[in-house]
Amino acid sequence: MAKIVTSTKSCTVNPLRMSQPLGASLAFMGLRNCMPLLHGSQGCTSFGLVLFVRHFRESIPMQTTAMSEVATVLGGFDNVEQAIVNIVGRTKPDVIGICTTGVTEIKGDDLDGFIKEVRRKHPELANVALVSVSTPDFKGALEDGFAATVTRIVETLVEAPAPGAARDAVKLNVLAGSHLTPGDIDELRDIIEAFGLQPTFLPDISGSLDGHLPDDFTPTTHGGVSVAEVAAMGSAAHTLALGEQMRKAAVALEAKAGMPFTLLRRLTGLAAGDELMATLAQISGRPVPAKYRRQRSQLVDAMLDGHFYFGGKQVAIGAEPDMLLNISGFLADMGCTVSAAVTTTTSPILEQVPSDEVLIGDLEDLERRGEDCDLLVTHSHGRQAAERLGVPLFRMGLPMFDRLGAAHQVAVGYRGTRDLIFSIGNVFIAAIKEPDVSSWRDAAARPERFDAPITAH
Structure with missing residues (x-):
């Protein structure tokens, strides 16, 4: 059992962690036709935008409420309202994911209250899902922001099934942690479908950040899981949570829809692969396909x-x-x-x-x-x-x-x-360092050293 130690240095010298708002934005980018909105200064969003563009080498949809010094002091409702109205008018998203940043968390802006007031003043936004999440960037890390956002999406968008409603035995909810790449999710989808199951990944960055060329340009995410698909997750028979960070979201989904979940902490390694296959065989009632035995x-x-x-x-x-x-x-x-x-x-x-x-x-x-x-x-x-x-x-x-x-x-x-x-x-x-053969080459160039007669002493 490892001993857990926290650094006591006065400052971070060479940062390892990425902030919570970045994790939240990454999770929102796994929703289809979504626009992540960072409630904070322009610099917060610009940093995250550049980082994601450099990593994925794709166009990244992100917007900001552009909080100024005055707005920070007086409160950011006007900025949030204007940002939401402008985004809906220009990009026609299905969902806007609103993340707080350090400056608005310290100010104490009530995002949930802001959204209620925006809904009251703008009934024309009724068809746009608004999901807010608290992600202060002065504590926690990318994984924390990602996990909090997935939990919030479940609480906000998933619809509870009607009492006594039948569950779809082939539908499987998959809560994918931030440590999984789009390539990992594609691989997992192929594995799950080979067992005859229909997976719904939340979030699904394999559709939005996998580097494909869309047929036409869209300013929002051009792939991922849709709001309707997320809403229907309550009718699935089981949930697979990938990574400890997805436990809270799985618990929230179980509480809302009443379905059991299985958590897999690891997916890399022989034993981890065996556990994944055994879990899917148990859920589906099918044997492991010959392809995966090979x-x-x-x-x-x-x-x-x-x-x-x-x-x-x-x-x-x-x-x-x-x-x-x-x-x-x-x-x-x-x-x-x-x-x-x-x-x-x-x-x-x-x-x-x-x-x-x-x-x-x-x-x-x-x-x-x-x-x-x-x-x-x-x-x-x-x-x-x-x-x-x-x-x-x-x-x-x-x-x-x-x-x-x-x-x-x-x-x-x-x-x-x-x-x-x-x-x-x-x-x-x-x-691996190669042996130094220069002396061998020198010796080969001077054969007289080896041809000299041997004399007794």
């Missing part, structure tokens, strides 16, 4: 091929809690030692991380603790630390702006785990 065999073979390069390696990891547990558990399964584990926020699963200690800190803490490591695993902001340490960096998490294909990384299920073994194993192989 993929399991391929994964076992990849583990045999790769364990020579993983065994005994010291790894330092910096990531959000659910990703930290997922990747550290996988590396420990492969024979690595997690010598340093740094995360961004508290979580009940941190004690399960296979390391002696987990520090809630920053990338400077990770760099100091990873001095003797063989590999650094974190997002792109860790590249300077890896260079100073002289160790390779394997990029995971958000943001990843100096490599292509961040949205299409797959690390779940048997196939995702197999490919992750190859990717990280190749990094270890590339880091």
